[in-house]
Amino acid sequence: MKHKITVGWVGAFAALCMALPGVAQAEMRLSSVAGGAKVSTVLGDNYQNYSQPLGGQIQFWAENESFLGKSFQLHGSASYVPYGLRGLTDYSLSQWSFLAGIETGRDHSNWIKPFVSLDIGAVYSRLGVPVNATNVSSLVTNTSTLFAAQVCSGVDIPVMGKLGVTIAAPLKVIFSTNKMVSLDGEFSLRWML
Amino acid sequence: MMRLMILAAMTASVLIGCGEGKDPIAMIANGGSTPTLSFPFTPAGLTANRDGFLLTAPVNGVLASPVTGVVTLIEAVSNSYAITIYYNSTYSVRMSQLNMIPQVRVGEAVQAGQLLGTVVNNPQILFSLFQNGASVCAYSYLDAAARVWVHSGTNIPCPTN
Numbered sequence: 501m502k503h504k505i506t507v508g509w510v511g512a513f514a515a516l517c518m519a520l521p522g523v524a525q526a527e528m529r530l531s532s533v534a535g536g537a538k539v540s541t542v543l544g545d546n547y548q549n550y551s552q553p554l555g556g557q558i559q560f561w562a563e564n565e566s567f568l569g570k571s572f573q574l575h576g577s578a579s580y581v582p583y584g585l586r587g588l589t590d591y592s593l594s595q596w597s598f599l600a601g602i603e604t605g606r607d608h609s610n611w612i613k614p615f616v617s618l619d620i621g622a623v624y625s626r627l628g629v630p631v632n633a634t635n636v637s638s639l640v641t642n643t644s645t646l647f648a649a650q651v652c653s654g655v656d657i658p659v660m661g662k663l664g665v666t667i668a669a670p671l672k673v674i675f676s677t678n679k680m681v682s683l684d685g686e687f688s689l690r691w692m693l
Numbered sequence: 694m695m696r697l698m699i700l701a702a703m704t705a706s707v708l709i710g711c712g713e714g715k716d717p718i719a720m721i722a723n724g725g726s727t728p729t730l731s732f733p734f735t736p737a738g739l740t741a742n743r744d745g746f747l748l749t750a751p752v753n754g755v756l757a758s759p760v761t762g763v764v765t766l767i768e769a770v771s772n773s774y775a776i777t778i779y780y781n782s783t784y785s786v787r788m789s790q791l792n793m794i795p796q797v798r799v800g801e802a803v804q805a806g807q808l809l810g811t812v813v814n815n816p817q818i819l820f821s822l823f824q825n826g827a828s829v830c831a832y833s834y835l836d837a838a839a840r841v842w843v844h845s846g847t848n849i850p851c852p853t854n
Binding site: 544545546547548549550576585586587588591593598600622624625626627629633634635636637638639640641642643644645646647674676677678680 | 701702708712714722725766781798799
């Protein structure tokens with residue numbers, strides 16, 4: 501089942517990749533970058549398994565009016581969250597997320613600009629096992645790279661000049677056999693280019 | 694810029710589904726449920742112990758995992774071995790006084806009933822269930838077959854702590 505979902509989304513992704521080269525590259529412009537911190541909470545049955553760790557992320561936005569219009573921007577992000585496992589001291593589930601999609605709302609005329617984005621991409625997970633957990637057997641490494649989708653809403657507040665702050669709450673789904681749904685709280689400093 | 698994004702997207706597409714061992718998210722999947730335990734073998738005898746059940750193994754008995762979980766510890770304890778299997782954030786199962794090294798590795802996901810090794814010379818295995826780090830009576834968590842086995846012999850009360 502997992503593979504069917506994965507293959508389907510990879511196909512859609514590949515189709516998008518083939519369509520994108522048609523876009524006029526000269527009109528693509530990096531519009532802003534941001535970096536910040538996030539606190540992640542895993543929802544559902546998995547809530548009891550994971551801690552609520554502090555992670556970090558970087559983001560960028562790009563404009564292309566001929567492709568996306570004035571209201572939408574391309575949005576990309578890379579983030580890292582080290583979940584602790586409740587009941588297992590020194591074990592951790594490290595996750596690196598690489599997502600890209602579209603976003604709208606930041607061109608709002610209000611001082612506080614609400615926005616929403618939809619991203620898809622991949623999440624690399626690694627179960628960290630402490631080396632001193634054993635004295636008679638070697639360790640097994642467990643990793644996976646899975647498809648993920650994220651919907652994010654938040655507000656963007658200009659602070660001074662090109663500097664602004666972004667407060668957002670992304671809801672991310674990782675399509676594992678045991679789906680992992682997480683709700684994060686993000687705070688980022690954004691620099692408009 | 695666009696080429697970079699396309700390259701990143703294609704790289705991600707290729708990598709999706711890759712991994713080593715088992716998917717960690719699927720491994721840590723028992724959530725807040727309570728375990729249903731099976732005996733690691735059909736015991737030749739059983740006595741209650743303060744820290745669990747002392748199960749007498751049959752000669753050359755096959756040791757099976759009593760629960761689905763993750764092997765978190767394999768240790769040598771005074772000429773014998775012990776294996777700890779993490780079920781979820783609340784429960785762990787530990788089998789000690791094993792006279793063989795378990796045929797799994799720390800960090801490995803195991804399924805209920807999966808072969809862990811073969812014990813010889815019918816040793817007494819200490820079978821313990823831990824709830825939030827403290828040993829609890831495993832009887833309440835045994836599956837139907839194991840309970841029937843217990844009742845076919847002597848009614849064994851849970852050990853008092």
